[in-house]
Amino acid sequence: MKHILLSMTLALGLLMGSTQVLASEGGAELPSAGVNLRDQASLQRGARLFFNYCVGCHSLQYQRYSRIAEDLGLTEKEVMENLNFTGAKFGEPVISHMPEDQAKQWFGKAPPDLSLEVRAKTADWVYGYLNSFYVDPSRPVGWNNTVFPNASMPFPLWELQGVQTAVKKPGSEEVEKLELSQPGRMTPEQYKQASRDLTNFLAYVAEPAALQRHAYGIWVILFLALFTLLAYALKKEYWKDVH
Numbered sequence: 001m002k003h004i005l006l007s008m009t010l011a012l013g014l015l016m017g018s019t020q021v022l023a024s025e026g027g028a029e030l031p032s033a034g035v036n037l038r039d040q041a042s043l044q045r046g047a048r049l050f051f052n053y054c055v056g057c058h059s060l061q062y063q064r065y066s067r068i069a070e071d072l073g074l075t076e077k078e079v080m081e082n083l084n085f086t087g088a089k090f091g092e093p094v095i096s097h098m099p100e101d102q103a104k105q106w107f108g109k110a111p112p113d114l115s116l117e118v119r120a121k122t123a124d125w126v127y128g129y130l131n132s133f134y135v136d137p138s139r140p141v142g143w144n145n146t147v148f149p150n151a152s153m154p155f156p157l158w159e160l161q162g163v164q165t166a167v168k169k170p171g172s173e174e175v176e177k178l179e180l181s182q183p184g185r186m187t188p189e190q191y192k193q194a195s196r197d198l199t200n201f202l203a204y205v206a207e208p209a210a211l212q213r214h215a216y217g218i219w220v221i222l223f224l225a226l227f228t229l230l231a232y233a234l235k236k237e238y239w240k241d242v243h
């Protein structure tokens with residue numbers, strides 16, 4: 001019995017260990033995004049934010065509307081009425097209508113596809129980015145960002161978060177901290193939650209299979225436990241005449 005317990009603890013330990021490694025890959029100074037792919041309500045809120053505020057410029061070229069419905073527990077009707085504003089068909093991928101050359105002209109840069117953004121930059125980076133916009137009249141789009149300095153993205157969530165202003169270090173151009181100089185429709189706590197939901201949704205989009213992998217994990221543990229029991233019973237059987 002001791003053996004069984006030991007190997008089960010080991011298997012669990014391995015599983016926990018692997019998620020730990022993933023969680024600690026973010027930048028050192030970034031706040032934690034607290035991604036939780038099992039929080040379906042958060043993923044749904046994040047999807048709503050993405051389709052209301054981001055799809056005007058950014059695509060998710062590897063993500064189909066039908067897959068979002070399936071993974072986020074939404075019906076076809078809910079997705080087509082509440083999330084799909086581009087006129088795409090249910091089985092089609094999420095493609096923004098923003099023409100690339102137009103965007104380059106307006107922002108100086110084309111908005112990149114965000115399908116793999118969380119894998120490229122980490123969830124903490126995206127969450128930090130969404131919390132670090134401040135007004136900067138010296139920038140062409142009027143906004144700057146402490147996580148991504150001189151980003152040419154106009155901050156689309158300012159109505160929700162409000163307007164942040166940079167406090168510079170005395171005698172320098174370096175930003176010391178950001179201050180909310182004009183409140184938005186959300187309280188700071190509500191905005192943190194909203195940007196966390198949005199990051200959560202983008203983390204799911206970057207790896208839709210992760211949702212299923214969490215479900216497999218339980219079965220793997222059960223299988224290991226069962227297998228250990230069997231092996232133990234077998235061992236007992238083989239050795240019973242030896243002693």
Ligand code: HEC
Binds near residue numbers: 055109129
């Ligand atoms: C008006 C157009 C526009 C909207 C709306 C918009 N973005 Fe962007 N976004 C851009 C542009 C342009 C860039 C490229 C900035 C650069 O490279 O300087 C960008 C860059 C980004 C990046 C960084 C990509 C990188 O380089 O790694 C992230 C993350 C991002 N956007 C997230 C979002 C999210 C989330 C939303 C919705 C809340 C959103 N964006 C809405 C135009 C937009």
